[in-house]
Amino acid sequence: MSDSEHREMWEKLDLDLNAHDALLEVLGKFYGDIFLSQDNRLKGAEYLDFVLSEVHGLRIKELQDAKSQGRKVVGSFCVFVPEEITLAADAIHVGLCAGAEAGSDLAEQLVPRNTCALIKSFIGFKLAKLCPYIESSDLIVGETTCDGKKKAYEAFNDVTPTYVMEVPQTKTKAARELWRTEILRYMAEVEKVTGKTITADKLKQGIKTLNNRRRALQRLTALRGSDPAPISGRDALLINQISFYDDPERFTAKINELCDELEARIAEKQGVAPAKTPRLLITGCPMAVPNWKLPFVIEGSGAVIVGEESCIGTRSSRDLVDESGETMDELIDALADRYMKIDCACFTPNDERQDNIADLAERVNADGVIHYSLLFCQPYSHEALKVDRTMQSKGIPMLSIETDYSMEDVEQLKTRVEAFVETLG
Amino acid sequence: MSDSEHREMWEKLDLDLNAHDALLEVLGKFYGDIFLSQDNRLKGAEYLDFVLSEVHGLRIKELQDAKSQGRKVVGSFCVFVPEEITLAADAIHVGLCAGAEAGSDLAEQLVPRNTCALIKSFIGFKLAKLCPYIESSDLIVGETTCDGKKKAYEAFNDVTPTYVMEVPQTKTKAARELWRTEILRYMAEVEKVTGKTITADKLKQGIKTLNNRRRALQRLTALRGSDPAPISGRDALLINQISFYDDPERFTAKINELCDELEARIAEKQGVAPAKTPRLLITGCPMAVPNWKLPFVIEGSGAVIVGEESCIGTRSSRDLVDESGETMDELIDALADRYMKIDCACFTPNDERQDNIADLAERVNADGVIHYSLLFCQPYSHEALKVDRTMQSKGIPMLSIETDYSMEDVEQLKTRVEAFVETLG
Numbered sequence: 001m002s003d004s005e006h007r008e009m010w011e012k013l014d015l016d017l018n019a020h021d022a023l024l025e026v027l028g029k030f031y032g033d034i035f036l037s038q039d040n041r042l043k044g045a046e047y048l049d050f051v052l053s054e055v056h057g058l059r060i061k062e063l064q065d066a067k068s069q070g071r072k073v074v075g076s077f078c079v080f081v082p083e084e085i086t087l088a089a090d091a092i093h094v095g096l097c098a099g100a101e102a103g104s105d106l107a108e109q110l111v112p113r114n115t116c117a118l119i120k121s122f123i124g125f126k127l128a129k130l131c132p133y134i135e136s137s138d139l140i141v142g143e144t145t146c147d148g149k150k151k152a153y154e155a156f157n158d159v160t161p162t163y164v165m166e167v168p169q170t171k172t173k174a175a176r177e178l179w180r181t182e183i184l185r186y187m188a189e190v191e192k193v194t195g196k197t198i199t200a201d202k203l204k205q206g207i208k209t210l211n212n213r214r215r216a217l218q219r220l221t222a223l224r225g226s227d228p229a230p231i232s233g234r235d236a237l238l239i240n241q242i243s244f245y246d247d248p249e250r251f252t253a254k255i256n257e258l259c260d261e262l263e264a265r266i267a268e269k270q271g272v273a274p275a276k277t278p279r280l281l282i283t284g285c286p287m288a289v290p291n292w293k294l295p296f297v298i299e300g301s302g303a304v305i306v307g308e309e310s311c312i313g314t315r316s317s318r319d320l321v322d323e324s325g326e327t328m329d330e331l332i333d334a335l336a337d338r339y340m341k342i343d344c345a346c347f348t349p350n351d352e353r354q355d356n357i358a359d360l361a362e363r364v365n366a367d368g369v370i371h372y373s374l375l376f377c378q379p380y381s382h383e384a385l386k387v388d389r390t391m392q393s394k395g396i397p398m399l400s401i402e403t404d405y406s407m408e409d410v411e412q413l414k415t416r417v418e419a420f421v422e423t424l425g
Numbered sequence: 426m427s428d429s430e431h432r433e434m435w436e437k438l439d440l441d442l443n444a445h446d447a448l449l450e451v452l453g454k455f456y457g458d459i460f461l462s463q464d465n466r467l468k469g470a471e472y473l474d475f476v477l478s479e480v481h482g483l484r485i486k487e488l489q490d491a492k493s494q495g496r497k498v499v500g501s502f503c504v505f506v507p508e509e510i511t512l513a514a515d516a517i518h519v520g521l522c523a524g525a526e527a528g529s530d531l532a533e534q535l536v537p538r539n540t541c542a543l544i545k546s547f548i549g550f551k552l553a554k555l556c557p558y559i560e561s562s563d564l565i566v567g568e569t570t571c572d573g574k575k576k577a578y579e580a581f582n583d584v585t586p587t588y589v590m591e592v593p594q595t596k597t598k599a600a601r602e603l604w605r606t607e608i609l610r611y612m613a614e615v616e617k618v619t620g621k622t623i624t625a626d627k628l629k630q631g632i633k634t635l636n637n638r639r640r641a642l643q644r645l646t647a648l649r650g651s652d653p654a655p656i657s658g659r660d661a662l663l664i665n666q667i668s669f670y671d672d673p674e675r676f677t678a679k680i681n682e683l684c685d686e687l688e689a690r691i692a693e694k695q696g697v698a699p700a701k702t703p704r705l706l707i708t709g710c711p712m713a714v715p716n717w718k719l720p721f722v723i724e725g726s727g728a729v730i731v732g733e734e735s736c737i738g739t740r741s742s743r744d745l746v747d748e749s750g751e752t753m754d755e756l757i758d759a760l761a762d763r764y765m766k767i768d769c770a771c772f773t774p775n776d777e778r779q780d781n782i783a784d785l786a787e788r789v790n791a792d793g794v795i796h797y798s799l800l801f802c803q804p805y806s807h808e809a810l811k812v813d814r815t816m817q818s819k820g821i822p823m824l825s826i827e828t829d830y831s832m833e834d835v836e837q838l839k840t841r842v843e844a845f846v847e848t849l850g
Contacts, residue, residue, distance in 0.1 A: 112806040114539070144594040147572045150773045151807030157774075164773060166595045169569040174606035175591060181599035348575045348589060378803070381537035382576030 006057050009064060013135040020130055023102065024056065027290050034296045038232055040272050042265075044258030048238050051246055055289070059245060060132040066092055067136070072194045075137035077122060078145055079316040079342065080167050082335050085187050087206035087248070089194040094133050095244030096122055096140070099288030101405045103128030110155040111148075116374040117404040118288060119152045126159055133245075134160065139193045141186070143167050145346040146379055163189055169348055171340055180336040187332075200328045207321045207331065213248045216255040217317035223262045224306045225364045228271025229279065230262045233305020234295045240312045241289045273304045278424040281361050283309035283387060284372035284380050291405060294372055294413065301418045306364040309357050310372075315342060318356070345379030353383065354390040361396055367424045368397040370417070375404045397424060431482050434489060438560040445555055448527065449481065452715055459721045463657055465697050467690075469683030473663050476671055480714070484670060485557040491517055492561070497619045500562035502547060503570055504741040504767065505592050507760050510612050512631035512673070514619040520669030521547055521558050521565070524713030526830045528553030535580040536573075541799040542829040543713060544577045551584055558670075559585065564618045566611070568592050570771040571804055588614055594773055596765055605761040612757075625753045632746045632756065638673045641680040642742035648687045649731045650789045653696025654704065655687045658730020659720045665737045666714045698729045703849040706786050708734035708812060709797035709805050716830060719797055719838065726843045731789040734782050735797075740767060743781070770804030778808065779815040786821055792849045793822040795842070800829045822849060 010017060031052060035045075051059070063073050072091040074081075077098060086093040101117070103124025108115075110123055125131035134140065142153035142164040153162045165182050168175035187198055220239065223230060239258070243251055265271065280303045282295070287310065298305055308314065319341045322334040343353035361369060371387050373380040384400045391398040399420040403409055435442060456477060460470075476484070488498050497516040499506075502523060511518040526542070528549025533540075535548055550556035559565065567578035567589045578587045590607050593600035612623055645664065648655060664683070668676055690696065705728045707719070712735065723730055733739065744766045747759040768778035786794060796812050798805040809825045816823040824845040828834055 110810065112803070112810070114801060114803070114806065144773060147771075147803040147807075150594060151770070151804055154774055154807070155810070164595075166593065166597065166600060168591065168603070169575060169594070170589075170591045172591065172606075172610075174603045174610075178593070178599045178603045181597075185597075185599075345576070346572075348569060349579055376539060376801075376803075378537070378539070378572040378801075379576055381539065382572075382579070385535065385537070385580070 001054075001058055001061060009061060010056075010132060013060075013132050014129060015132060015135065016129040019128055020056075023100070023130055027100075028053075030290055030292070034292050035234060035238065038234065038272065040270070042231060042235065042258060042261050044254065044261050045235055047254045047258070048235060048242060051242050052238065052289075055245060056132050060136060062247070063092060063094070063136045067138075072138040073136050074139045074141060074190065074193075075133055076141040077149065078143045079311045080143050080145060080339060080344070081141045081165060082183055082186065082339060084203060084206040084210055084321065084335060085183070085190050085198065087209055088198040088202040089190045089196040090202075091138075091190065091194050094137070095288070096133050096137070097125040097131035097288075098122040099291035099405070102130050110159075111152050114376050115148050115152065116376045118286070118374055119148045121288075121405065123152060123156055123159075126156070139163060139189065141165060145344060146377070148376070148378075167344075167346060169346060171347060176336060176340050179340060180332060183332055183335055183339075200326065200331055203328065203331045204323070204325070207323055207334070209248050211320045211323060213243060213252045214317040214320055216252045216259065217243065219259045220255060220262070221307065221314055221317070221360075221364070223259060223266065226266045226271075227279070227365060228269065228275040228277065229273055229304040229306055230265045230271050232272045233280075233282070233299055233308070234292060236305070237287060237292070237295055237308055237312070240308060240316070241287070243316070244312070278303040278421050279306045279365055279367045280304070280421075281307040281309060281357070281364060281366035281369045282313075282372055283357050283369055284384065285374045285377055286311040286313075287372075288312065293405070293407070293410065294370070294401060294403065297410060297413045297417050298370065301414060301421050303417075303421045303424070306366055307360050309360050311344070314356075314360060315344070345383045350383065354386060357387060358390060358394055358396070361394075366396070368399070368420065370420070371398060371400045373400070373402045375402050426479075426483055426486060430486075434485060435481075435557060438485075438557050439554060440557060440560065441554040444553055445481075448525070448555055452525075453478075455715055455717070459717050460659060460663065463659065463697065465695070467656060467660065467683060467686050469679070469686050470660055472679045472683070473660060473667060476667050477663065477714075480670060481557050485561060487672070488517060488519070488561045492563075497563040498561050499564045499566060499615065499618075500558055501566040502574065503568045504736045505568050505570060505764060505769070506566045506590060507608055507611065507764060509628060509631040509635055509746065509760060510608070510615050510623065512634055513623040513627040514615045514621040515627075516563075516615065516619050519558050519562070520713070521562070522550040522556035522713075523547040524716035524830070527555050535584070536577050539801050540573050540577065541801045543711070543799055544573045546713070546830065548577060548581055548584075551581070564588060564614065566590060570769060571802070573801070573803075592769075592771060594771060596772060601761060601765050604765060605757060608757055608760055608764075625751065625756055628753065628756045629748070629750070632748055632759070634673050636745045636748060638668060638677045639742040639745055641677045641684065642668065644684045645680060645687070646732065646739055646742070646785075646789070648684060648691065651691045651696075652704070652790060653694065653700040654698055654702065654729040654731055655690045655696050657697045658705075658707070658724055658733070659717060661730070662712060662717070662720055662733055662737070665733060665741070666712070668741070669737070703728040703846050704731045704790055704792045705729070705846075706732040706734060706782070706789060706791035706794045707738075707797055708782050708794055709809065710799045710802050711736040711738075712797075713737065718830070718832070718835065719795075719826065719828065722835060722838045722842050723795065726839060726846050728842075728846045728849070731791055732785050734785050736769070739781075739785060740769070770808045775808065779811060782812060783815060783819055783821070786819075791821070793824070793845065795845070796823060796825045798825070798827045800827050
């Protein structure tokens with residue numbers, strides 16, 4: 001795809017071309033420094049590099065081509081939106097831009113200053129006309145997972161129509177019933193937007209497709225338990241990030257190939273860092289593209305990241321949907337049950353997250369845990385205190401980091417992370 | 426009740442006597458400055474002064490006496506907890522301490538620094554052993570109205586058992602069904618704690634008692650539409666605050682007497698401030714005892730407060746429960762419907778609050794609106810931006826204030842409020 005074709009497409013999507021050029025330039029430079037500079041990188045990383053380099057290019061072209069053939073695009077911000085339903089209507093499901101400082105000054109006219117960077121980012125991306133995914137979406141889906149997003153979607157809806165799903169706050173039977181109703185409501189909305197009828201067969205196929213994606217990611221998680229670490233945390237995070245953008249079948253095939261390569265590496269005791277390098281598990285808020293700040297700081301501090309307990313990490317891949325159902329009722333039940341297993345901090349209580357972090361730390365042989373909260377993210381900031389107590393009780397060292405998307409605190413973060421990594425030596 | 430009887434009671438409740446003495450001393454001084462110094466005060470304010478002076482004394486004695494006769498005490502933090510159910514089990518329902526800086530350093534060990542003052546306060550009151558209501562409660566009830574409280578109750582539950590009700594986040598039929606289920610679950614819990622069976626007759630009586638309290642408060646709201654204002658905003662806020670502590674029947678009788686006095690005043694064109702004094706409506710976060718900072722600043726700036734659109738204000742009294750039901754099912758439906766009308770910022774969307782503020786501003790003849798958000802209260806901070814747009818569209822001047830319980834910003838608030846009041850002249 002030529003530069004002029006790119007620009008023509010972006011222009012049709014009404015992006016701010018100059019600001020978008022500047023964004024891509026920064027992103028490219030950032031990507032080079034953080035990813036391309038790595039030693040002992042996998043051959044399979046070529047796929048990652050290509051997808052990322054074309055994340056606003058070829059992938060958007062694919063969406064446009066699909067749209068011109070009558071398919072619809074659904075954009076969302078959260079792992080609670082059941083992509084299986086989207087796929088069952090032959091629509092494409094993508095994550096929306098939320099990982100960089102963009103249009104913050106515009107966003108602060110719609111949401112309070114004390115709002116987390118992720119929320120300000122998705123609003124800023126829209127207002128500053130920088131996100132081709134938002135502009136390609138036929139349906140934008142929000143959810144009530146935190147006060148910040150819940151209320152921000154009201155303002156966002158004034159700018160671009162936003163459909164909101166109610167995620168319950170407990171895991172009682174009645175809460176599960178509410179959530180099942182919300183899945184059906186979402187299904188009706190998707191059928192309306194796409195003009196397609198979702199059949200049990202199509203839904204079953206959607207479930208299988210996404211379970212296969214989850215299985216590939218589970219395989220990756222398991223392989224990261226090896227020492228030396230066969231893949232960097234940056235590349236593994238990138239894989240998780242790309243899972244929200246790329247076609248699920250292509251992604252699954254590519255990640256399984258990459259896992260084959262990892263297995264060969266492991267057999268040869270090859271890794272991205274020497275054996276016995278301090279191994280860290282990151283847990284907490286999601287890191288959307290291109291929010292690579294903290295992983296870069298950590299892996300520049302003599303440690304290697306071996307897991308991400310996060311929505312853009314194991315939270316989105318840990319649980320499969322039961323594939324045994326045949327009727328629509330059975331399949332919807334299976335979806336409701338699977339999504340209610342998500343251990344998001346939006347639930348109270350959410351003790352299973354404590355168990356899941358401890359379990360993952362053991363499975364990936366982590367020497368320590370870094371809890372990452374976005375500034376003003378109340379659910380994860382609260383749970384950080386609890387995770388700290390859990391880790392203490394298990395004898396696992398933990399460092400709690402609260403930050404945003406700005407680069408102002410990078411040096412301070414480096415100092416704190418380096419000091420933490422030294423204690424693990 | 427003698428001083429020594431007070432102290433003996435507090436000691437039995439395991440309060441920190443020295444810290445509690447200090448708290449009461451500050452509170453007394455504060456009360457004198459803010460309330461007793463007012464001109465043209467109502468005779469009916471004697472009741473308020475008495476209740477407030479004995480809020481940790483005689484009222485607690487009453488709770489203890491009731492407990493010794495086998496009755497139970499339920500403590501809560503939110504207008505969503507259906508007090509009708511509590512009364513139907515012959516139990517006493519009280520609000521818990523949350524309006525002053527107390528034990529903040531202790532609270533910050535359990536909740537993040539970026540937590541609103543109200544949440545830090547209730548945790549601090551418990552940890553610093555300063556709230557006789559918490560210590561008298563047989564059941565403490567939280568709810569999921571905001572991320573801050575929802576997650577704070579988890580930590581609070583480790584200190585003192587806390588029962589949590591799930592308040593839904595939308596007003597769909599399924600959400601209303603969830604809430605109805607939560608009312609039934611609460612009823613079962615109250616029956617368990619009290620050992621009483623709640624009958625339809627008892628519940629109907631509870632509904633009537635609380636509707637009468639709401640009617641008295643509605644009457645007060647209506648009388649405040651007069652010019653000159655017949656009662657200060659401080660005294661009206663205090664009435665609303667006391668409604669959460671005092672016996673509902675006594676309270677209702679006393680407030681109706683006070684309203685009789687107001688009617689006589691209005692007939693004689695008497696008021697607490699001259700006619701044409703700028704009239705302000707406060708809207709936003711609840712002001713729990715003794716959070717009188719902003720009302721004091723406002724009424725010291727040449728304005729009079731004529732309404733509080735807040736949980737400790739019209740939000741708790743605006744809607745009555747339908748009293749026509751006879752069966753338990755009908756009464757529970759009536760409760761569910763009434764509570765689902767609450768226009769809390771926890772709901773999305775919550776457009777009815779916009780209408781309710783505009784409507785109240787008209788009914789009390791407000792010249793302007795002050796939106797009050799607690800720092801880090803995300804739901805109300807978001808809605809402040811929306812209320813601002815609504816007020817602009819109606820031509821009603823608005824000032825948005827974000828503050829906490831500290832006194833550090835009083836001078837700054839005065840400057841801002843005085844400047845705002847001047848523009849209304």
